Amino acid sequence: MLDKEFGPPQICSDGVTIAKEIELEEPFENMGAQLVKVAASRTNDVVGDGTTTSTILAQSIIQQGFKNMAAGANPMALKKGIELAVDAMKDEIIAMSVPVAGREQVAQIAVLAAHEDEMGNLIADVLEKVGAQGTITVEESRTLVYETEYVEGMEIDRGYLSPYFVTDQGKMVTEIDDPYILLTSEKISSISDVLPLLEQLNAVSRNIVIIAEDVEGEALATLVVNKLRGNLNVLAVKAPGFGERRKAILDDMAVLFGANVISTDIGRNLDSATLEDLGRCRRVIATKDDTAFVEGNGNPQDIEARIHQIRQQAEDTASDYDREKLEERAAKLSGGVAILKVGAATEIELREKRDRLEDALAATRAAMEEGIVPGGGTTLLRAAQATRAAIECSGDVLTGAEITFSAADAPLTLISDNAGYSGVVVLDAVRSGEGDYGFDAEKGEFGSMFDMGIVDPTKVVRSALENAASVAGMILTSESLITELNPPKLPAPYDD
Numbered sequence: 001m002l003d004k005e006f007g008p009p010q011i012c013s014d015g016v017t018i019a020k021e022i023e024l025e026e027p028f029e030n031m032g033a034q035l036v037k038v039a040a041s042r043t044n045d046v047v048g049d050g051t052t053t054s055t056i057l058a059q060s061i062i063q064q065g066f067k068n069m070a071a072g073a074n075p076m077a078l079k080k081g082i083e084l085a086v087d088a089m090k091d092e093i094i095a096m097s098v099p100v101a102g103r104e105q106v107a108q109i110a111v112l113a114a115h116e117d118e119m120g121n122l123i124a125d126v127l128e129k130v131g132a133q134g135t136i137t138v139e140e141s142r143t144l145v146y147e148t149e150y151v152e153g154m155e156i157d158r159g160y161l162s163p164y165f166v167t168d169q170g171k172m173v174t175e176i177d178d179p180y181i182l183l184t185s186e187k188i189s190s191i192s193d194v195l196p197l198l199e200q201l202n203a204v205s206r207n208i209v210i211i212a213e214d215v216e217g218e219a220l221a222t223l224v225v226n227k228l229r230g231n232l233n234v235l236a237v238k239a240p241g242f243g244e245r246r247k248a249i250l251d252d253m254a255v256l257f258g259a260n261v262i263s264t265d266i267g268r269n270l271d272s273a274t275l276e277d278l279g280r281c282r283r284v285i286a287t288k289d290d291t292a293f294v295e296g297n298g299n300p301q302d303i304e305a306r307i308h309q310i311r312q313q314a315e316d317t318a319s320d321y322d323r324e325k326l327e328e329r330a331a332k333l334s335g336g337v338a339i340l341k342v343g344a345a346t347e348i349e350l351r352e353k354r355d356r357l358e359d360a361l362a363a364t365r366a367a368m369e370e371g372i373v374p375g376g377g378t379t380l381l382r383a384a385q386a387t388r389a390a391i392e393c394s395g396d397v398l399t400g401a402e403i404t405f406s407a408a409d410a411p412l413t414l415i416s417d418n419a420g421y422s423g424v425v426v427l428d429a430v431r432s433g434e435g436d437y438g439f440d441a442e443k444g445e446f447g448s449m450f451d452m453g454i455v456d457p458t459k460v461v462r463s464a465l466e467n468a469a470s471v472a473g474m475i476l477t478s479e480s481l482i483t484e485l486n487p488p489k490l491p492a493p494y495d496d
Contacts, residue, residue: 015051048362057468081400367457377412378438
């Protein structure tokens with residue numbers, strides 16, 4: 001339970017959230033704590049899970065490393081040994097990995113990560129519908145239960161510019177089938193700007209959707225009048241986003257619909273637009289708040305290339321906000337967006353459930369990406385066993401490798417201790433087995449981890465080991481610490 005300066009305390013079981021709240025009074029101790037936090041945060045950024053494992057591994061490597069350094073070991077050689085061991089163990093972990101097959105296994109992983117059957121099964125259903133690469137957003141529900149909502153095709157958070165464009169007065173919705181779509185980054189104020197295009201369009205169709213920076217004044221009034229008279233089946237919508245992001249979204253839409261964006265940036269005015277510049281889609285549905293486009297007529301190869309380009313930008317960016325927006329754009333182009341709504345009786349429970357759902361979702365996605373390995377600390381133990389005999393080094397480098405192999409026992413030992421069993425006894429029992437033979441701490445039983453449904457995503461175990469070793473290596477090779485000298489605070493003045 002984490003105390004908050006404002007509002008109620010936060011209840012959570014997420015390693016990185018707890019780590020972020022830890023601040024030690026002694027500055028040198030605090031520097032160490034902040035460095036270990038990095039291991040948890042980095043693992044969280046990459047896979048969204050495995051943060052506690054990362055912290056435990058880092059602590060174990062650092063602790064044993066300092067003991068050996070006190071006995072005269074060379075820290076640089078220890079670091080080299082740690083890196084050698086991690087590289088060898090990573091290969092072993094990947095070799096032990098099994099691909100995720102079917103909804104049942106996805107649900108198994110999600111239930112384990114979420115610590116709740118209902119939440120786990122919900123994640124499995126959603127991932128089955130939108131795929132591992134589809135966008136899933138987590139929102140708060142006003143009810144007490146979980147809800148899911150699916151958006152097919154591309155949806156933008158802009159609705160019709162005038163209620164006179166509505167085709168269904170009962171639902172206040174505009175629906176247009178097989179429309180032509182005009183995309184422009186310009187403001188349309190005068191009807192003369194788009195009149196030449198509308199005259200060309202009149203020969204082939206009456207259905208048109210205009211997406212522009214804005215449609216106002218005489219232009220909007222003329223479109224509304226023509227709509228009411230039945231001359232045009234028209235819908236005008238503001239372009240989503242702002243500034244550079246708006247231009248990028250318009251380019252996405254152009255690829256999706258097979259259109260050209262009319263913009264003065266590329267030397268084109270609205271009066272130069274022709275039918276060839278217009279895009280197409282099967283259907284457009286607009287409310288006052290948002291607009292959905294179903295089945296754009298763009299070239300599938302161009303759409304795929306655009307999605308790949310956006311995902312590449314998302315990987316390269318350093319900003320979490322930009323990454324989120326880029327992934328959102330890629331998902332809208334790929335046509336699968338699901339909204340998971342979390343419900344609870346109180347705000348405290350709601351926040352805890354939401355955090356848990358986001359972590360479980362990240363872990364399940366990681367499993368679908370790289371496969372799964374036996375859980376409960378078994379994989380790290382087996383990877384250490386397999387590589388211990390094969391590693392070729394000597395002296396302090398070998399000591400560094402041995403430190404890493406010993407640290408691999410820490411998660412299994414700690415899980416057993418926390419469950420009320422003797423960690424050392426359980427460790428010996430698991431060590432004498434082979435393959436996925438491990439320990440179910442909840443039931444106190446030994447057996448096949450895959451058969452018992454205790455699994456970890458490969459990517460989570462691998463990232464936790466990599467990041468723990470990286471931070472531990474940095475700490476062990478640091479010679480001295482420098483911090484700000486805090487002068488004692490003066491007592492508050494008081495009156496006699």
